[in-house]
Amino acid sequence: MERIKNIACFANLSDEQLEKLKKISVIKKYNAKEILFYEGDTPVYLYALLKGMLKVYKTNFKGQQIFLHQFYPGGLVAELANFENIPYPATAEFTSNSEVLRIDYASLEKDFFKNPDISMEIIKSLIAKHKILIEIIQKEVILTADAKIAKFILENLELFDTLKNTQIASILNITPETLSRTLSKFKTASIITIDERHHVSILDKEKLEEILSA
Amino acid sequence: MERIKNIACFANLSDEQLEKLKKISVIKKYNAKEILFYEGDTPVYLYALLKGMLKVYKTNFKGQQIFLHQFYPGGLVAELANFENIPYPATAEFTSNSEVLRIDYASLEKDFFKNPDISMEIIKSLIAKHKILIEIIQKEVILTADAKIAKFILENLELFDTLKNTQIASILNITPETLSRTLSKFKTASIITIDERHHVSILDKEKLEEILSA
DNA sequence: GAAAAACATTGACATAAGTCAACACTTTTA
DNA sequence: TAAAAGTGTTGACTTATGTCAATGTTTTTC
Numbered sequence: 451m452e453r454i455k456n457i458a459c460f461a462n463l464s465d466e467q468l469e470k471l472k473k474i475s476v477i478k479k480y481n482a483k484e485i486l487f488y489e490g491d492t493p494v495y496l497y498a499l500l501k502g503m504l505k506v507y508k509t510n511f512k513g514q515q516i517f518l519h520q521f522y523p524g525g526l527v528a529e530l531a532n533f534e535n536i537p538y539p540a541t542a543e544f545t546s547n548s549e550v551l552r553i554d555y556a557s558l559e560k561d562f563f564k565n566p567d568i569s570m571e572i573i574k575s576l577i578a579k580h581k582i583l584i585e586i587i588q589k590e591v592i593l594t595a596d597a598k599i600a601k602f603i604l605e606n607l608e609l610f611d612t613l614k615n616t617q618i619a620s621i622l623n624i625t626p627e628t629l630s631r632t633l634s635k636f637k638t639a640s641i642i643t644i645d646e647r648h649h650v651s652i653l654d655k656e657k658l659e660e661i662l663s664a
Numbered sequence: 665m666e667r668i669k670n671i672a673c674f675a676n677l678s679d680e681q682l683e684k685l686k687k688i689s690v691i692k693k694y695n696a697k698e699i700l701f702y703e704g705d706t707p708v709y710l711y712a713l714l715k716g717m718l719k720v721y722k723t724n725f726k727g728q729q730i731f732l733h734q735f736y737p738g739g740l741v742a743e744l745a746n747f748e749n750i751p752y753p754a755t756a757e758f759t760s761n762s763e764v765l766r767i768d769y770a771s772l773e774k775d776f777f778k779n780p781d782i783s784m785e786i787i788k789s790l791i792a793k794h795k796i797l798i799e800i801i802q803k804e805v806i807l808t809a810d811a812k813i814a815k816f817i818l819e820n821l822e823l824f825d826t827l828k829n830t831q832i833a834s835i836l837n838i839t840p841e842t843l844s845r846t847l848s849k850f851k852t853a854s855i856i857t858i859d860e861r862h863h864v865s866i867l868d869k870e871k872l873e874e875i876l877s878a
Numbered sequence: 879g880a881a882a883a884a885c886a887t888t889g890a891c892a893t894a895a896g897t898c899a900a901c902a903c904t905t906t907t908a
Numbered sequence: 909t910a911a912a913a914g915t916g917t918t919g920a921c922t923t924a925t926g927t928c929a930a931t932g933t934t935t936t937t938c
Contacts, residue, residue: 508806516805539798569783576790583797584753590724591730591804591837595895616915623805625896630917809925830885839926844887885934892927897920904915 454498454551472559479549486527486542486550493538495552497527502548509541515556516590517621519582520545526575590623593662598622599632600661603642610650668712668765686770691761700741700756702763709766711741716762722754730804731835731842733796734759737768804837807876812836813846814875817856817864824864 454468454475466599477500480486486497486504504521518540527542527550553562602609602622609618619629636642641654653659668682668689691714700711700718701792718735732754735741741756741764803812816823816836823832833843850856857869868871 508802518801524825550841569787573787573790575792576787580794580797583794583801585796586801587732587804588722590801614915626916627897627918628895631895634917743891828885840886841927842925845925848887879938881937883934883936885932887932888930890928893925895923897922899920900918902915902917904913906913907911908909 461649471553471558473483475551477549478552480547482544482546482548484544486544487538489539489541490537494555496555496558498551498553499523499525499527500549500551503545504541504542504548504550505545506540506542515620518586518622520621595624596629596632596635597662598624599629599636600658603636603652604655604658604662607650607652610644610648614648685767685772689765689767691763692695692766694758694761696758696760697763698758700758701752703753703755706750707716707749708769708770709768712765712767713737713739713741714763717759717760718756718757718764719759720754729834731837732800734835774788809836809838809842810846810849811876812838813843813850817850817866818869818872818876821864824858824862828862 454471480502482502487493489508501519501523504525504526504527505517506519506521507515507517509515521542589601593601594650599622600617613621615633616626619626622629623631631646633642636658639654639657641652642655643651643653645651668685694716696716701707703722712737716739718739718741719731720735720741721729721731721781723729735756736796775822803815807815814837816832825834829843829847830840836843847856847858851858853868853871855866855871857867859865
């Protein structure tokens with residue numbers, strides 16, 4: 451299982467430690483749209499995403515999904531809930547066919563947490579999550595829809611080539627209508643162009659940055 | 665410095681370790697409305713709040729404060745920024761006359777982080793922050809103004825005795841007008857009563873819980 | 879204890895974003 | 909390749925909350 455080494459959290463483990471880890475973990479495969487865990491579930495395992503994509507979302511009072519985060523391979527999923535023995539605070543759903551390393555949390559805690567390297571890695575991982583959460587707050591609470599879209603164009607331009615507008619809208623927690631209207635506005639203001647293949651090009655980067663901060 | 669022992673993070677230190685800590689830290693006093701650090705500042709110290717209150721907020725595109733968190737005595741402030749050597753992601757302002765323990769972060773890292781107890785405490789503190797952030801997301805993204813207020817009444821009833829409506833509104837990131845209107849609505853619906861001393865009593869707890877989740 | 883400042887309440891209005899519906903255009907499925 | 913499903917766009921409307929202004933009340937300050 452060379453692939454375990456590619457997980458940031460376990461990159462620095464000795465071969466011996468990797469062997470131990472192997473014994474308490476198993477690789478599981480999931481298809482797109484399958485659920486890894488629901489909000490409210492009690493955590494038993496720690497998951498590391500090896501392949502595919504996993505989105506995490508909460509559900510609001512109207513039953514709508516509020517997108518929180520997308521995990522890519524290498525990500526360590528939801529260690530907060532594990533640590534605290536509290537239910538998962540959100541739902542995790544695969545958005546493509548994926549593989550996860552499922553680790554027995556109790557054994558991990560027993561065997562590894564005394565290791566200062568591991569606890570340092572866990573601190574780092576928590577900090578990374580922390581950053582994600584602060585970004586979510588930034589995105590959801592501080593930014594207007596126009597600013598969210600400007601930010602997305604500046605930071606994830608290439609995703610327009612692969613994602614549909616509905617998917618982008620759901621990542622930004624806005625409606626497809628709002629996204630469509632704002633993109634049209636940006637087009638008529640000559641800030642961007644969009645070709646037939648849904649590829650977006652930036653014409654006026656400064657104006658985008660201005661929208662983001664103004 | 666008996667008071668250092670009362671900080672959750674340092675509660676389990678030996679006397680010897682406490683001595684060491686004393687050497688790299690100093691107590692500072694601040695008045696209400698003074699700023700501990702601004703969003704964007706580079707962190708040099710780690711702060712532990714000994715006395716008073718400290719609010720943390722971000723500023724949005726219109727220059728308005730978005731309240732994030734209030735620290736009470738015992739809280740360890742902003743360790744994320746310290747760890748990552750990134751600028752503070754928010755501004756911290758004292759809301760009453762306060763005292764903080766200012767710890768030299770570089771020395772702390774050198775002397776204490778090898779100690780597994782300390783790193784476990786830091787993990788715990790990070791997890792606590794994590795929870796706060798998730799709650800902020802819950803509060804800001806998922807809840808309506810009515811639900812925020814219902815939640816606040818259910819969870820912080822006694823704060824109505826001491827805080828003005830403007831302060832409560834700022835904690836909830838709503839305008840005083842909205843708070844006033846919603847409280848009137850709750851009163852006419854016989855869900856709560858408010859006496860001359862601004863003391864709130866709950867008449868219909870179930871209805872409040874319904875507003876929170878519906 | 880009078881004047882100034884801060885706070886609370888209410889009404890009228892503004893605004894950003896969501897909702898709903900219609901319709902055209904694509905992609906998937908059979 | 910036809911039918912069905914999904915996606916994008918646009919217009920009209922709704923809604924929650926904020927903004928501004930007026931007025932009264934409470935608190936602070938000198």
